[in-house]
Amino acid sequence: MSKQGAEREGVVEQELEIIEEAVLTLRETGKKAPEIKGIPTGIEGLDDLFFTTVFENGKAKLIPLGGIPQYSVFNITGISDTGKSLMAEQFAIKQASLGNSVAFITVESPAHFVASSMKMRALAMGVDEKSVDENIVFIDAASFNKLREDIPTLLNTLAYAIKKYKIKFTVIDSVTGLYEAKEMIARVIVRQLFNFMKKWYQTAIFVSQKRSGQEELSAEAAGGFAIPHIVDGTIVLSKVLINSQYTEKIYKRPIGEIVRLFRIDGCRMSGHSTDTYLLEISESGLVKIGPSLKEIANKK
Template structure:
């Protein structure tokens, strides 16, 4: 798809990618598309949701014509309650690496990681725990996608401003208005991608019935 063109072929295997955007910009849709493409290639995928209920995610996939049930035990869709601090912390920090190793999953999604970050009230503790978590995940043979809401008042930064520094790739999704303020467009930008000569252009994209389409050859206006 067009995003792969912007990424010079796609995400680097076994890297960590952050999808950052405000509400309604398609973060979850793009994460689901990443998961589905892996499943279609015969890979095993773990999708951890801290926000959407499992049945809602499956319904969204069905609306796109994707049948997660067709992949059997290659697709692990888990819903965690972020209000249960101990369960959420333990599941992501301690149980996820073991689950990856036992299932052989090559793609993992946490949607959104910002809710996990918000479990830590102290900023220094948040940074320390996120750094430790990312370091643990780097030892796993999987490509990790983390979604994050943006910081209030700043549509170009993740809610806590941490994952941009920890991730290998940062993809920003946001709205822009046309010069005449008559239209609102969804745009995507590869802000950062280690070990790759990625595109630095801002491109428009659409959320379609069967997924997200990035117009990598188009100009904004």
């Protein structure tokens, strides 16, 4: 159709753009690919559940990575009281103890309340309080409504903190609070957060909540599958009440106890265990990964 004909028909012709810079061979883009190495989480039993592959004598061999992959963005999801925030805090404290600056974005609870619990957790982990004081940088989105409601403002504030404190690790607890009244655009918000973490080479932990009725051991969270479809990997936490002889037999725990479960629901950047494990929370509030259900079932 000619330009004049298109105008008569009311058709608007758009000149299409070609972005040549976006077309790359694997060889070209591989030059920019970061080395995959493990980042310690501070959670006993977790770091050896991620693997890298080496070839020995012509055969592939799995080697523990020693933590979550560097520069990965991980989502921790689960119902209430399963240990999500505890895991996120232990990760931040571990990195702080190694001398690394960590951005901790508090969305649910004001920063000074989170700081109190983190100091107690650091004490339980045997970490010098000075490490936590100097290396954990709070961004208090719980107290400042603008940070919760306007994602560009939140990300600009985080960029400022990253540059000022040379931050390489970011925790958001929780991303659900950034779209709780607008779950229809959850995917848009999570994508913005994810792209930001990649741009700034952050190793990040997102905490997300499950809605009632969502299957406990699935990666789905508030906002549907918006988060697991975007992030590099998801850790799923759940809990089971031992209320029958059947569950008593499976978990080897007496009736009336609560059993918490842990599993890794995919990781793009490395191999990982596919088993489901017991998750234990100590009296001092520390999370650790226990035996797998497979190991429990094989015990006589």
